[in-house]
Amino acid sequence: MDAGNLAESIAAFDGQLAKLGHTRLTRLKYSEGARHFAAWLRLSGVAVASVDDCVVTRFATHDCCCSGYRRQSRLSRRYVNKVRRFVRFLIEQELVAAPPAPTVNSVPESVVAFQEFLRSHRGLAERTIDRNGRLVLRLLPVLGGDPEAYDAARVRHVILEQARSCSPGYVKTMTTALRAYLRFLAARGACQPGLDRAVPAVAEWRLSTLPRYLPAERVEQLISACDTSTPIGLRDHAILLLLARLGLRAGDVTALRLDDLAWHEGTLRLCGKGRREVRLPLPQDVGDALLAYIERVRPRVPEERVFLRVHAPYRPFSRSGCIAAVVRRGLERAGIADAPSQGARLLRHSAATAMLRGGATLETVGTVLRHRSVDTTAHYAKVDVATLTAITQPWPGEA
Numbered sequence: 001m002d003a004g005n006l007a008e009s010i011a012a013f014d015g016q017l018a019k020l021g022h023t024r025l026t027r028l029k030y031s032e033g034a035r036h037f038a039a040w041l042r043l044s045g046v047a048v049a050s051v052d053d054c055v056v057t058r059f060a061t062h063d064c065c066c067s068g069y070r071r072q073s074r075l076s077r078r079y080v081n082k083v084r085r086f087v088r089f090l091i092e093q094e095l096v097a098a099p100p101a102p103t104v105n106s107v108p109e110s111v112v113a114f115q116e117f118l119r120s121h122r123g124l125a126e127r128t129i130d131r132n133g134r135l136v137l138r139l140l141p142v143l144g145g146d147p148e149a150y151d152a153a154r155v156r157h158v159i160l161e162q163a164r165s166c167s168p169g170y171v172k173t174m175t176t177a178l179r180a181y182l183r184f185l186a187a188r189g190a191c192q193p194g195l196d197r198a199v200p201a202v203a204e205w206r207l208s209t210l211p212r213y214l215p216a217e218r219v220e221q222l223i224s225a226c227d228t229s230t231p232i233g234l235r236d237h238a239i240l241l242l243l244a245r246l247g248l249r250a251g252d253v254t255a256l257r258l259d260d261l262a263w264h265e266g267t268l269r270l271c272g273k274g275r276r277e278v279r280l281p282l283p284q285d286v287g288d289a290l291l292a293y294i295e296r297v298r299p300r301v302p303e304e305r306v307f308l309r310v311h312a313p314y315r316p317f318s319r320s321g322c323i324a325a326v327v328r329r330g331l332e333r334a335g336i337a338d339a340p341s342q343g344a345r346l347l348r349h350s351a352a353t354a355m356l357r358g359g360a361t362l363e364t365v366g367t368v369l370r371h372r373s374v375d376t377t378a379h380y381a382k383v384d385v386a387t388l389t390a391i392t393q394p395w396p397g398e399a
Contacts, residue, residue, distance in 0.1 A: 212340035247351035250320035
């Protein structure tokens with residue numbers, strides 16, 4: 001089918017797909033959809049410059065009788081998504097006007113300044129800054145937009161209202177954000193000082209439960225279940241070893257870069273909470289797994305992140321939940337159906353528990369896990385029943 005004046009653009013689109021690593025068959029499917037769309041534009045008398053989402057919707061629902069394509073009343077969603085990707089390419093080439101940006105509610109200046117304060121003075125991660133901003137925005141409709149009118153009764157009321165419909169853990173996070181926001185306003189002279197002490201406490205005790213972990217033999221079963229003869233198996237094997245041996249957080253794995261690996265020194269550089277940079281020793285099996293993944297199956301693309309998607313376009317993981325999915329798939333593959341949880345934190349807890357049972361001190365475990373407080377590390381001592389039995393005292397009155 002004749003693509004008309006979009007023939008050169010379709011050829012350039014195919015070249016871009018080739019650079020991204022798509023196979024020849026995938027590129028043919030994309031090019032076929034692009035040529036079909038170009039021919040439909042020409043037959044319908046629609047100018048390329050006027051293409052927008054409405055035009056693509058019309059194409060998706062047209063009664064297709066185009067030459068070279070089978071007759072059908074509606075195209076599949078997957079087929080239309082390929083056409084939408086071609087339209088995005090036309091936008092990048094400035095052949096089609098970009099859609100107008102969606103209108104969003106303006107964020108109050110005080111919240112913007114609060115987030116910038118957290119970024120520049122507190123050194124919080126962007127994810128935490130975004131969460132605190134969203135929580136404050138949720139409270140503002142009840143709290144009011146005039147900080148000078150805030151008083152203790154209003155501060156208590158806004159939290160008690162949220163406690164009616166939210167879980168204790170979520171409300172506790174909300175109180176943390178509100179206290180920080182009130183202290184920030186007081187420091188600027190925008191509200192009366194001391195209001196942060198009026199925020200009610202939430203009855204949700206930290207570290208009150210037992211850590212959820214896997215026994216050491218189950219962890220080895222999980223790791224050995226990876227099929228290292230496949231690209232995805234090699235990648236997941238390296239990820240699981242990082243989680244199980246060093247107790248990394250999911251965010252640590254997604255953010256790991258090639259220059260964080262010091263092969264000659266045998267260390268791994270991490271930048272965790274509070275932007276604290278540390279170096280951890282790289283165990284032999286973890287280093288071997290990383291090297292096998294990087295040398296044998298990692299796509300050769302200009303990307304500094306270590307772990308990438310195995311299918312084109314080769315991009316790094318977009319969020320920490322992708323690492324949790326790796327653990328979940330591994331548990332299913334290993335046949336571990338009774339795991340207490342299925343996220344990346346399961347292996348972090350397992351690593352801490354294994355180190356304590358292997359004779360490591362709380363200080364050593366806290367250093368590896370990068371805990372700020374020894375109380376956080378002591379949380380794992382609850383599962384060391386053998387050691388606790390040796391120091392426990394008999395119950396009063398026991399014969």
